[in-house]
Amino acid sequence: NAGVTQTPKFQVLKTGQSMTLQCAQDMNHEYMSWYRQDPGMGLRLIHYSVGAGITDQGEVPNGYNVSRSTTEDFPLRLLSAAPSQTSVYFCASSRGRPSSYNSPLHFGNGTRLTVT
Amino acid sequence: AQKITQTQPGMFVQEKEAVTLDCTYDTSDPSYGLFWYKQPSSGEMIFLIYQGSYDQQNATEGRYSLNFQKARKSANLVISASQLGDSAMYFCAMREGSTGFQKLVFGTGTRLLVSP
Numbered sequence: 001n002a003g004v005t006q007t008p009k010f011q012v013l014k015t016g017q018s019m020t021l022q023c024a025q026d027m028n029h030e031y032m033s034w035y036r037q038d039p040g041m042g043l044r045l046i047h048y049s050v051g052a053g054i055t056d057q058g059e060v061p062n063g064y065n066v067s068r069s070t071t072e073d074f075p076l077r078l079l080s081a082a083p084s085q086t087s088v089y090f091c092a093s094s095r096g097r098p099s100s101y102n103s104p105l106h107f108g109n110g111t112r113l114t115v116t
Numbered sequence: 117a118q119k120i121t122q123t124q125p126g127m128f129v130q131e132k133e134a135v136t137l138d139c140t141y142d143t144s145d146p147s148y149g150l151f152w153y154k155q156p157s158s159g160e161m162i163f164l165i166y167q168g169s170y171d172q173q174n175a176t177e178g179r180y181s182l183n184f185q186k187a188r189k190s191a192n193l194v195i196s197a198s199q200l201g202d203s204a205m206y207f208c209a210m211r212e213g214s215t216g217f218q219k220l221v222f223g224t225g226t227r228l229l230v231s232p
Binding site: 031033035040041042043044045048050056058088090092102104105106107109110 | 120149151159160161163166168207209218219220221222223224225
């Protein structure tokens with residue numbers, strides 16, 4: 001199993017450009033999520049999904065869109081990149097209910113995004 | 117309100133000694149899960165250990181143990197016999213039943229440096 005696969009690993013954008021960060025998992029996990037990691041702030045939840053066709057906002061959703069058309073894929077879209085979106089982005093997945101409370105998140109290796 | 121608090125930005129320990137990384141949490145939900153993750157300099161997030169709110173015994177996984185004090189709302193990670201490879205960032209995180217266990221909230225992390 002590949003686990004959680006994120007692409008690309010690195011990306012540089014100019015302000016105003018759009019792009020999609022890809023995330024795929026092969027563990028048949030119901031739950032998928034996107035986090036951003038900034039120095040001194042830990043990981044903050046952007047959006048999450050509890051199954052295909054179901055998404056919801058996390059702590060810092062502004063400027064980001066998601067969709068979940070399949071169990072495996074959960075892309076994150078930046079509609080108009082801003083320097084404040086410079087960060088490391090992690091996709092993560094886990095089993096859903098009824099065991100979700102004790103199910104650890106499995107993380108991808110991250111995407112380092114720089115917006116100039 | 118800060119749900120997870122890690123008050124130690126950095127910790128130093130000598131090889132083969134034990135070290136405790138502090139984590140306190142804030143919740144009024146009787147059902148929750150607590151997790152610890154390790155992030156080495158390579159950037160990936162590695163799940164270490166889990167403690168459920170109803171668990172009677174402290175969790176252990178190899179050299180990792182979780183000192184769970186429910187009344188004090190603390191879930192400290194204890195690493196025994198530290199190794200050079202334990203040098204990394206460590207994050208405490210929590211999932212609550214009131215949110216359907218759908219959100220994993222992270223602390224800001226503690227950087228551990230193990231010296232020879």
